[in-house]
Amino acid sequence: MPKDQGIGASPKRREDVRFLTGAGNYTDDINVNGQAYVHFLRADVAHATINSIDTSAAETMPGVVKVFTGADFAEVGGIPCGWGVTDRHGNPQQEPRHPIIADGTIRHVGEIVAAVVADTLEQARDAAEAIELDLSDKPAVVNMAAALAEDAAKVHEDLTSNLCYDWVFGNPDDDAVQAAFDSAAHVTTLELVNNRLVANPMEPRVAIGEYTRGTDEYTLHTTSQNPHVIRLLMCAFVLGLPEHKVRVIAPDVGGGFGSKIFHYAEEAFCTFAAKACGRAVKWTSTRAEAFISDAHGRDHVTKIELALDADNNFTALRTNTMANMGAYLSTFSTSVPSYLHGTLMAGNYKTPIVQVNVKTVFTNTVPVDAYRGAGRPEATFQLERVIDKAARELGADPIALRRQNFITEFPYETPVALTYDTGDYVATMDKLEEVADIAGFAARRAESEKNGKLRGFGVNCYIEACGIAPSNIVGMLGARAGLYDAATVRVNATGTISVFVGAHSHGQGHETSFPQVVADMIGIDESMVDIVHGDTGRVPFGMGTYGSRSIAVCGSAMVRATEKIISKAKKIAAHLMEASDADIELKDGQFTVAGTDKSVAWGDVTLTAYVPHNYPLEELEPGLEETAFYDPANFTYPSGAYACEVEVDPDTGKVTIERFAAADDFGNIINPMIVDGQVHGGLGQGIGQALLENAAYDEDGQLLSASFMDYAMPRADDVPFYQVDHTCQTPCTHNPLGVKGCGEAGAIGSPPAVVNAVIDALQSGGKSVTHIDMPLSPARVWAAMNG
Amino acid sequence: MYEFEFEKPSTVAEAVAALADEDAQALGGGQTLIPTLKQRLAMPSKLVSLTGIAQLKELSDNAGMLTIGGAVTHAEAAEAAAGPYPALADLASHIGDPAVRNRGTIGGSLANNDPAACYPAAALGSGATIVTSRREITADDYFRGLFETALEEGEIITAVRFPVPQKANYQKFEQPASRFALVGVFVAKYAAGVRVAVTGASEEGVFRWREAEAALDASFAPDALDGLSLDAGGMIGDLHGTKEYRAHLAAVVTRWAVAAAA
């Protein structure tokens, strides 16, 4: 019988009760006495000089508290970039100032030009319309290749060009790499686009800044995945505030997908304006604002080349990518196309030579940063697409070609700086072949053909580095932050437990899965354990949730803190039973003395800790509360193999996903149901990227898909019922739970499988199509078929 | 939104009077107008809600003529047409999502005349009559291009009269994001001839595809359309499909509609 509690069980998500019954507490649900509202006047042109801003009429409008422009922020810092990448010549990345409000130049549609704080939102909007802007339009820089041309207009006049950095990773020796290609038996080349996306979490961003004059303290409620990071960046780099005077609270957050990692101008604005106005200041993003102010994701243009020997062994891989940074460097923007992408280029394969070149480019578009998977989907997509293309060119079976080149011995040092600790790619591929029912494909294809449809099968593998990250390693690579995490386990006198965690749950189910671990370790009922997260005033300094790191990093801190609790509790139990603490065993919430029938219950020990009448006070402090900080020794390496089966309607080009199978290796698993859900969500987003989503700009820098009328989000009927399997488990070797993380896998592993399947379908119908850029909309597929 | 006055009259006469004010605007289900107001893209001085007018909610099915009141919602129309005019019911029941169908009205849809909307195809394809507070307008005279109609200032659609055909069908190929029609085709076979109305495709809005009608008059079967194609010239080309793609789709979707109707 499956367990109903503890590690490996699938209790229902306890937080869903409040989410599904309207009892959640999201930032917009919070209203502070006397709060005013801010409306941001946002640029509707992509690139212009601001000659003047006249706010005098706006200032006298009804209800207006204060009008802000860039000049009000001249004394504060810009929004910092959290990662400094060193280019191929040893120079630092070009790093422009990123102002809270545009300071003389507009650099993207959606940039804040002025802000009006008023008693009501409508009054603020009315007043914003009375602001007079005198602009001189400048040519918009949108296309990356054009942006890198000699004579291109510059997004930032004070930089030397629109190039942020030109970075090389893996084998830096161009001649050696070229030699490997020259001696190859076969070279497959593919040029592709990794389409730009808008994360679109269900809850748009919201911020409420408060200032208490009596104590000189600030509180910022914000929709963040990492409140401590926001506090640090905002205090130390932007506003120059003492951290201990600032509390950042991220209450229930309705999805982030990366877009809520970053420190945004609106957060700093509301905090700053609260003091300037003597009022709390609230901002709630509209969906329209979200499209032009939330950091976008992906947007890479790549050429990838794969060299193979006469036996189809991969001998070398070379990639050249242009990655869009947008107009400014968002918090983790520069790490995504470099270290989160280049380090993954070896994939699941023992290719001996890998060279990755990335040029990051400034354009007059919304800043681009991490989106679910962040760099790893871009790496996986190009690698798994070029392998598929190679298989077709060589007439090889795509699965056999992959199997032949799999890494099979661990630990494995890749040519791109990572050491994979464990994995079993053969096992996940075996599992995939079973789950996807490859044997039945031919019959299914015949059935589709009878109905006039083309059917295709596509597979891919993925490897990701998550559990981000060992601080010393990322520090060497340019991270300007540590990436440990922290947990405090506070046991109450009656034995119930609050765990204060640095991770933040915005859909991941931490409130269910984290208590499963602690309850399991002690042997008490899960209902006795709660987690507290999302409040710098309550939780220890943790780094938040992204990069599939929560259970692997923060969960490890929680295990360490719980181990300290158990160790101390054993000492108390030993004292109560007059035994040596070395002889104490804890099982099912009972402390026993080995080899005797003596026992005391968990609750007796916890009560004793807080009512220390009979207590070894000279040796042991009273109380039962422990904190641990955990910094991982390595990344974790979830991996897997995915298969997609599509039907294509040759008349319209419409692709429907008929089957999708995922075989993942996430190491040990705390709550299989939650893991299924994480994979389902990731697959939905991956399928969204592959078939539907596209943030498209026109040549003037206007976002064409700036609402749900034109930006196609995946809906329930766009995705199939998934077959998800995660029974292949090679536990992580370096964290106490043996876990690897599962949050991004689905989004990383699915786009290539979809595209590979569509190409397979088209080729089965006699079309010589070798590639279509995502999203594979009906129009694009039809055009490719009829091109 | 900007501030506006709000009236909810109970007769057409009162509504017409209320709409006489400068910058007053009729409000149907608000599914198009309210989002426009929220974005501050319109600034009416007054909104005159039509949903409280009993006459505009009337439905009748008489001697092959289905009449739908101007303020009847898509959901109500779908229910009313299910027996007498299943193709129309099917169209109405696939507009937007349940929230849109429970509020959006036929009058609002036809007054708005979005080039990708469904009802214009049904009205033109059925040779319907648009009954207004002032006159009756045949569908052939009513649609005048993108968001343009024969309606004058303050004129209200009070009802739409649909002659019920022998056979009919509507097929839409959805735009992936909005799920409006990327191309939608309404085909109806009457004793007097076949009508084919195409929405979503043209820069001129909904239009009749006369060559297809003539071919289907001769033989009401998909094969009759063999070799027929639309000129890509006047088609819409955008993010979701080129002109050529829309022209191609119109022919494909017409075949689907004929196959389903025949």
Ligand SMILES: Cc1cc2nc3c(=O)[nH]c(=O)nc-3n(C[C@H](O)[C@H](O)[C@H](O)COP(=O)(O)OP(=O)(O)OC[C@H]3O[C@@H](n4cnc5c(N)ncnc54)[C@H](O)[C@@H]3O)c2cc1C
């Ligand atoms: C999410 C979404 C999806 C949609 N999908 C589709 C779809 O797939 N297919 C489709 O066809 N439509 C679709 N629509 C549009 C929908 O059908 C609207 O209901 C319709 O376009 C407008 O009708 P309404 O009653 O809401 O009009 P309103 O928004 O109230 O008004 C629209 C315009 O019509 C005028 N008006 C309203 N009633 C009358 C009247 N009786 N006489 C004269 N003028 C009048 C108003 O003054 C205004 O100018 C969708 C809408 C949404 C929000």
